[in-house]
Amino acid sequence: MDFLRPASWEEALAAKAEHPSAVPIAGGTDVMVEINFDHRRPEYLLDLNRVADLYEWETGEDTVRLGASVPYTKIMENLRSELPGLALASHTVASPQIRNRGGVGGNLGTASPAGDAHPALLAAGAEVEAESVRGSRRIPIDDFYTGVKRNALAPDELIRAVHIKKADGPQQYSKVGTRNAMVIAVCAFGLALHPGTRTVRTGIGSAAPTPVRATVAEDFLNAALEEGGFWDNGKIITPSVAKEFAGLCAAACNPIDDVRGTASYRRHAVGVMARRTLTWTWESYRGARRTSEGAA
Amino acid sequence: MRVNLTVNGRPQEADDVWEGESLLYVLRERLGLPGSKNACEQGECGSCTVRLDGVPVCACLVAAGQAEGREVVTVEGLAEYARQRSSGDAGDTPDLAPIQQAFIDAGAVQCGFCTPGLLVAADEMLEHNPDPSDADIREALSGNLCRCTGYEKIMDAVRLAAARQQEAV
Ligand SMILES: Cc1cc2nc3c(=O)[nH]c(=O)nc-3n(C[C@H](O)[C@H](O)[C@H](O)COP(=O)(O)OP(=O)(O)OC[C@H]3O[C@@H](n4cnc5c(N)ncnc54)[C@H](O)[C@@H]3O)c2cc1C
Ligand code: FES
Ligand code: FES
Numbered sequence: 001m002d003f004l005r006p007a008s009w010e011e012a013l014a015a016k017a018e019h020p021s022a023v024p025i026a027g028g029t030d031v032m033v034e035i036n037f038d039h040r041r042p043e044y045l046l047d048l049n050r051v052a053d054l055y056e057w058e059t060g061e062d063t064v065r066l067g068a069s070v071p072y073t074k075i076m077e078n079l080r081s082e083l084p085g086l087a088l089a090s091h092t093v094a095s096p097q098i099r100n101r102g103g104v105g106g107n108l109g110t111a112s113p114a115g116d117a118h119p120a121l122l123a124a125g126a127e128v129e130a131e132s133v134r135g136s137r138r139i140p141i142d143d144f145y146t147g148v149k150r151n152a153l154a155p156d157e158l159i160r161a162v163h164i165k166k167a168d169g170p171q172q173y174s175k176v177g178t179r180n181a182m183v184i185a186v187c188a189f190g191l192a193l194h195p196g197t198r199t200v201r202t203g204i205g206s207a208a209p210t211p212v213r214a215t216v217a218e219d220f221l222n223a224a225l226e227e228g229g230f231w232d233n234g235k236i237i238t239p240s241v242a243k244e245f246a247g248l249c250a251a252a253c254n255p256i257d258d259v260r261g262t263a264s265y266r267r268h269a270v271g272v273m274a275r276r277t278l279t280w281t282w283e284s285y286r287g288a289r290r291t292s293e294g295a296a
Numbered sequence: 297m298r299v300n301l302t303v304n305g306r307p308q309e310a311d312d313v314w315e316g317e318s319l320l321y322v323l324r325e326r327l328g329l330p331g332s333k334n335a336c337e338q339g340e341c342g343s344c345t346v347r348l349d350g351v352p353v354c355a356c357l358v359a360a361g362q363a364e365g366r367e368v369v370t371v372e373g374l375a376e377y378a379r380q381r382s383s384g385d386a387g388d389t390p391d392l393a394p395i396q397q398a399f400i401d402a403g404a405v406q407c408g409f410c411t412p413g414l415l416v417a418a419d420e421m422l423e424h425n426p427d428p429s430d431a432d433i434r435e436a437l438s439g440n441l442c443r444c445t446g447y448e449k450i451m452d453a454v455r456l457a458a459a460r461q462q463e464a465v
Contacts, residue, residue: 001314001315001316002315003297003315003359003361005361005364025359025362027357028357028358028359028362029339029354029357031359032318032339032356032357032358032359033337033338033339033357035316035359036318036337036338036356037337037338041316042316045315045316045359045361047359047361047362049362094339094439095339095342095438095439095440096352096417096435096436096438096439097339097342097345097352097353097354097417097439098339098354098357098439100351100352100353101353101354101357101358180438181435181438181439182340182438182439
């Protein structure tokens with residue numbers, strides 16, 4: 001095994017071009033487990049810890065450009081108002097020690113259906129900035145997950161950053177597990193209201209081979225909200241609408257039975273989380289509307 | 297490969313390090329510092345918790361080469377680390393950090409395997425949060441498993457250390 005230690009982003013790209021089989025290591029919270037248990041013996045480890053750019057984030061007008069290695073702890077501490085869904089999801093990851101090291105770049109690299117960043121990224125809307133010596137491209141998050149633990153990166157590419165839409169409305173993240181800390185999701189659900197475009201977006205974790213959006217459910221809800229004038233009148237969402245939305249979210253799942261839960265439990269739980277996160281976010285949207293109207 | 301790092305304030309050099317080796321292995325097997333424990337090697341138990349440039353991490357998940365040029369504090373250096381924090385550079389190092397004394401006084405140690413990791417994590421929390429609520433303590437220690445104590449005595453110990461720290465200022 002060789003340990004490559006690029007000191008800059010350019011050096012990292014050059015190293016990856018020269019050794020496409022090299023395994024990048026950022027926080028190491030996935031990679032080191034595999035090495036410790038002899039599940040993986042890469043020829044080259046490509047250490048990204050010295051690439052300072054990857055630990056920075058920039059808040060633009062509409063998006064946050066989040067460096068691939070920014071640890072979850074920093075997201076929770078610094079980006080709660082811009083990226084509330086991702087901050088909530090980050091807080092559910094493992095433990096403080098893991099959150100101090102692991103980040104979204106590694107979560108995307110592993111692309112586990114159970115990764116907690118994915119539902120939040122799908123719901124918020126995001127693009128992965130991938131780069132190689134050949135150039136840079138933006139991969140829409142909807143196209144990034146290509147299979148179980150597979151992603152759209154080319155062998156010579158590295159993730160530089162993720163461009164995530166800044167929240168323009170309330171967001172929620174919900175996760176089912178056997179305890180509060182240190183738990184892989186049995187299943188998870190992210191939801192974001194986008195009052196700017198009058199749309200709702202979702203993300204489902206651990207209930208299909210890849211993280212997915214419940215697009216049919218979104219389309220149904222967007223139409224129902226528009227038709228009922230809900231965005232303007234701020235009324236409570238009709239229970240039958242919420243119920244239909246929850247059912248369509250459950251139907252978007254394609255889960256398996258495993259040690260953490262059965263497929264039917266997962267489907268059921270996703271429906272429950274969909275209804276709850278919709279209620280929570282809609283309540284806070286209505287609250288914000290009332291306050292702004294009261295002030296006007 | 298060779299790895300140079302600072303451990304508990306002292307420059308250290310480890311030779312013949314395998315590229316896939318963890319920082320935990322280097323500390324325990326190459327540098328003679330077995331305080332940090334190895335119980336799971338997968339980040340689940342926290343018994344290998346050390347400070348890496350001040351940040352609590354699982355040493356079993358840091359590749360040795362990633363620690364090159366960085367500062368590590370292990371339980372062996374905790375007393376000195378805590379002393380420097382409270383009194384600057386002057387004075388002798390007591391044998392135990394306040395958090396260690398509190399664990400003993402509260403009876404928070406049984407087999408002791410989880411203790412080094414808990415001490416490092418708890419000490420770090422008290423550095424940033426001198427007046428933690430029970431929820432704060434549980435959150436800060438949520439990455440550290442103990443199979444013996446049932447955690448109540450550990451909670452007592454951290455509350456005791458926090459109270460003593462506040463009396464001292
Ligand atoms: C005890 C424990 C509990 C966990 N609990 C959770 C949990 O609750 N939720 C959850 O989502 N995850 C969990 N994880 C998994 C892990 O912490 C996350 O997936 C984390 O986001 C990985 O980030 P990292 O920086 O540590 O990745 P690394 O281990 O460094 O890398 C992970 C993968 O991404 C690749 N990679 C890293 N950076 C880049 C880059 N810039 N470009 C291209 N590829 C890259 C690596 O080659 C590797 O394939 C847990 C892990 C442990 C050990
Ligand atoms: S040995 Fe590192 S967390 Fe268990
Ligand atoms: S005292 Fe034995 S594991 Fe905690």
